[in-house]
Amino acid sequence: MGNFVTFAECVNSPSSACLTSPGFLFPFVMFAMLVAVGAFSVRQDRTRYRRLVKTGLWAAFGVLFASLLAIGYFFVFDPDAALGVDGSALSQTLWLVAISAFGGAVALLIGILGFALGGRVSQIFMSQDAALVIAIDGPAASGKGTLAKRIAAHFDLPCLDTGLLYRAVARDVMALGGNLEDAKTACDAARLLDATTLDDPSLRGPAAGDAASIVARIPAVRAALLDYQRAFAQQPRGAVLDGRDIGTVVCPDARVKIFVTATAEERARRRHLEHVGRGETISYDEVLADIRRRDARDSGRDIAPMGAAADAIVLDTTHLNAEQAFEAALAMVLQRTAKS
Ligand code: DC
Numbered sequence: 001m002g003n004f005v006t007f008a009e010c011v012n013s014p015s016s017a018c019l020t021s022p023g024f025l026f027p028f029v030m031f032a033m034l035v036a037v038g039a040f041s042v043r044q045d046r047t048r049y050r051r052l053v054k055t056g057l058w059a060a061f062g063v064l065f066a067s068l069l070a071i072g073y074f075f076v077f078d079p080d081a082a083l084g085v086d087g088s089a090l091s092q093t094l095w096l097v098a099i100s101a102f103g104g105a106v107a108l109l110i111g112i113l114g115f116a117l118g119g120r121v122s123q124i125f126m127s128q129d130a131a132l133v134i135a136i137d138g139p140a141a142s143g144k145g146t147l148a149k150r151i152a153a154h155f156d157l158p159c160l161d162t163g164l165l166y167r168a169v170a171r172d173v174m175a176l177g178g179n180l181e182d183a184k185t186a187c188d189a190a191r192l193l194d195a196t197t198l199d200d201p202s203l204r205g206p207a208a209g210d211a212a213s214i215v216a217r218i219p220a221v222r223a224a225l226l227d228y229q230r231a232f233a234q235q236p237r238g239a240v241l242d243g244r245d246i247g248t249v250v251c252p253d254a255r256v257k258i259f260v261t262a263t264a265e266e267r268a269r270r271r272h273l274e275h276v277g278r279g280e281t282i283s284y285d286e287v288l289a290d291i292r293r294r295d296a297r298d299s300g301r302d303i304a305p306m307g308a309a310a311d312a313i314v315l316d317t318t319h320l321n322a323e324q325a326f327e328a329a330l331a332m333v334l335q336r337t338a339k340s
Contacts, residue, residue, distance in 0.1 A: 038118025056112035067101035132238035135246035138260035140294045141267040148242035162243035167203040170211035180214040190224035217301045247309035256336040259308035262318040
């Protein structure tokens with residue numbers, strides 16, 4: 001161990017002895033330890049880590065502010081002058097407390113910043129190795145969209161309903177007065193698609209879904225939409241995507257793949273109830289016919305037909321309500337992520 005040189009001495013007149021002096025090295029060792037503790041803490045419990053940083057910052061700034069106020073106050077209203085004594089014990093104690101509190105607050109602030117820095121760096125590495133991409137596929141009206149949104153909310157991940165992309169392409173083709181089967185017009189619409197228009201209410205409903213399943217058969221349309229979907233999936237923490245070919249084509253490496261299904265009759269019953277709830281007049285038989293037509297089109301097409309990936313878990317929701325379906329899907333995600 002080298003000679004003991006204090007930190008203040010080293011700052012005033014740096015020498016080689018400083019490099020081996022515990023007095024000089026101590027603050028650096030403490031800082032490095034706090035960086036390591038921050039990195040470890042964020043991996044253990046992200047919420048507790050955030051709470052610690054927040055509380056630490058509040059405490060440090062609070063003490064800093066109070067000590068600066070006290071120091072300012074003692075400058076203006078010198079206790080010695082008030083007592084009529086020069087260099088009184090009270091005055092010295094008050095100054096010592098205020099200056100120690102200031103020094104302590106600065107040390108605490110630097111420590112918290114070290115802790116936060118460690119956590120931040122660790123989070124960057126975590127997001128690189130732990131991106132969670134969840135692919136949810138299934139036929140029309142299987143409830144996969146609702147499920148995808150709930151799973152995404154649970155894991156705080158972004159969510160993309162890829163059916164909306166095809167619905168929007170069909171809308172744009174029709175707006176141009178084009179034919180849904182015309183590959184060139186549909187492909188141009190797909191290339192020029194403005195993703196900010198996906199919340200357009202006209203994209204909801206059976207007519208838009210039926211039109212979407214027609215343009216979705218065109219290979220160039222699918223190719224034009226692929227990059228957008230893959231880029232969405234490649235967000236730092238991952239994403240949830242629902243559609244027909246997410247697990248098979250768009251994200252074949254997704255960590256979790258779920259294929260949601262239910263009998264056509266049950267899907268038609270649920271969808272019919274939704275229409276009736278919105279005051280729309282459509283018969284159950286019409287809804288069932290629409291669902292069967294779309295199932296046949298989506299699973300019978302040559303390119304990226306709807307189907308479960310070989311490594312997907314099939315979730316049959318025929319006899320499950322929405323809550324039970326969510327619980328079952330969540331258990332599947334947790335089971336898959338525990339293994340990977
Ligand atoms: O999920 P949805 O009902 O909104 O989908 C509308 C149509 O879009 C569907 O019938 C087929 C097509 N689609 C597709 O081919 N591939 C996807 N990934 C998503 C939807």
